[in-house]
Amino acid sequence: MTTTTPARRRTGSTAVAVLVAGTYFMELLDGTILATAAPAMGRDLGVDSAAIGIAITAYLVTLAVLIPVSGWLTDRIGSRTVFVAAIALFTIASALCAASTGLVELTAWRIVQGIGGALMVPVGRLVVLRSAGRDQLVTAIAILTWPALAAPIIAPFIGGVLVDTLSWHWIFLINIPLGVIALVAAIVLVPQERAAQRIPFDWLGSLLACFGLGALVVMASLLSLNVVPVVPAVLAGVVGAVCTWLAIRHFRRAPHPIMGLEAFRLETFRVSHAGGSLFRLAVSAVPFVLPLLFQDAWGWTALEAGSAVLWVFVGNLGIKPTTTPLLRAFGYRPVIIVSSAVAALSVVAMAFLAPSTPFWLLAVLLVVSGAARSVGFTAYNTIAFADVEQADMTPANTLSSTLQQTAAGFGVAVAAVVIRAAAGLGGSGPYVVAFWVIAALLAVACVEGVLMSRTAGETVRPARRVRA
Structure with missing residues (x-):
């Protein structure tokens, strides 16, 4: 009988984590990059650029x-089978999106692409969580975290380069070679x-969760539009809130809930x-507000704005x-605080930024912001599974993935609503208000960090190195 050495297990779990991180990056990139290409896509497909928003919303x-x-x-079909099928579906749908000749066709293939993405990343992350072990959880989560930090920041830059130098089709075509390698x-x-046990499917819980989360995401997407359709937004919010409440009641009572x-x-x-969702929501809003400030208030070009925001990515990678x-040195509570x-x-x-702010000072501020969001993301994502037993990893991972996706989606919506509500201030005023609201959300997350136990997360805290 063969045994797996710790070194081989670490190498294997790291390789799988890198693979899943790559697929996660593809999924997130395709969720944010279309906004940059919307004008070019609209011209080519014969619709207004704002109408491309339906393709973005359908995917999310x-x-x-x-x-x-x-x-x-x-649990029913098998991790490799689902993961491989999801990558294949995502890749094929990307090619079909590139071949689309109309908005309806594009939206339909974006839905198929979203099906692949919805199965691809949570399943891959579950495999990593099961294989890493507590001693390697921090390293694995750190690898899985970088796409969430990088994609929203570099998407405008990549989108601008692809559209300007090639065409909008390459936003999707670039996924084909990456998808084949990942496959x-x-x-x-x-x-x-x-x-080991075949659990029956929770049809009622699934339907309630689908309608609840779907309606809430639709509401968030409608709120982020330049002109908000009030009645549909309110209706989506009500349906989402009611279905989500009913889903929570069901999950508490069902013998085998889907979540x-x-x-x-x-x-x-x-x-x-809790605090982690506020943190994710806030830091997801910053890359949305900054380019708008630079372009709409300061008069920068899209390329200049996208290049400036890349300094946030420098902070992410540098830290x-x-x-x-x-x-290892301080533990989770101090790091989160x-x-x-x-x-x-x-x-x-x-x-307090202004067009007269020296660019070097702006770059330093964005690097510091990127470093803080990188450390916070890793800490929150790792501590989530510190005390989850292997037997409970599947429902915990499903719940975690759902909550993270919802929080990130609402980040842009919250920022858009604040900017629109403060539009009367003119100039940089709406963006200043948005920054203060985002800072308040982060302050609440900080308070929760202060209130958490000093020993929280110690079971997966990296061991201190002993000097010889």
Whole structure:
């Protein structure tokens, strides 16, 4: 009988984590990059550029409503089968999106693409969480975190380059070679795992979750439009709130719910998805507000604005090598408090930016902001599963993926609503108000960090290195 050495297990889990991170990057990039290409796509497809928003919304709604199903499918069919099929579906749909000749056709293929994305990332992350072990959880989560940090920031830049130098079709065509590489790697690297017990599908819970999350995402998308359709937005909000409430009631009583809520009894999971959701919402809003400030208020070009926001990405990458040492030296509570506080202070500083601000000072501020969001993301994402047992990993991962997707989606909506409400201030005023609101959300997350137990997350805290 052969045994797997710890070194081989670490290498394997790291390789799978890198693979899943790559697919996560593709999914997030396709969720945000269309906004940059909307004018060019509108001209080519014969519609107004604002109408392209339906293709963006269709993709995001599909992601949100199908994530809850991913865990059940994985346990029933097998992790490798679902993951490989999801990558194939995402890649084929990308090619069909590029070949679209009309908005209806494009939207239909975006829905198919969203189905692949909804299954691809949660299933891949579940495989990583199961294979990494507590001793490698921080490293694995750090790898899985970078796409969420990078994609929203570099998407405007990549989109602008592809559209200006080639055409909007390449936004989708670039996924084809990446998808083929990921497909081969998945077949080789991802283990085939199924649940020992075949659990019946929770039809009622799935329908309630789909309608609830879908309606809430639709509401968020409508609120982010330049002209808000009030009646549809309110109707979507009401339907979403009612269905979500009914879904929560059902999940608490059902013997085999599609999303188990038991993980909320764990302090570490609760902190990661309460204050953590506010943190994710706030830092997702910053890359949306900054380009608007630079272009609409300061008169910069899209390329200039996209290039400036890349300094946030520099901060994300620059701090990465120190994330694990920071957690090792100080633990989760201090790291969460400091990262949330620094993120909040950096956003407050953004409220005082002006066209006359020296570019080097702007770059330093964005690097600091990026570093804070990177450390906070890693800490929150890692501590979420600190006390989750392997037997409960599937429902906890499904719930976590759903909440993270919803929080990120609402970040742009909250910022858009604030900017629109403060539009009467003119100039940089609406963006200043948005920065203060974002900073307030981060401050609340910081307070929750102060209130968490000092020993929270110690079970997965990286071990201190002992000097010889």
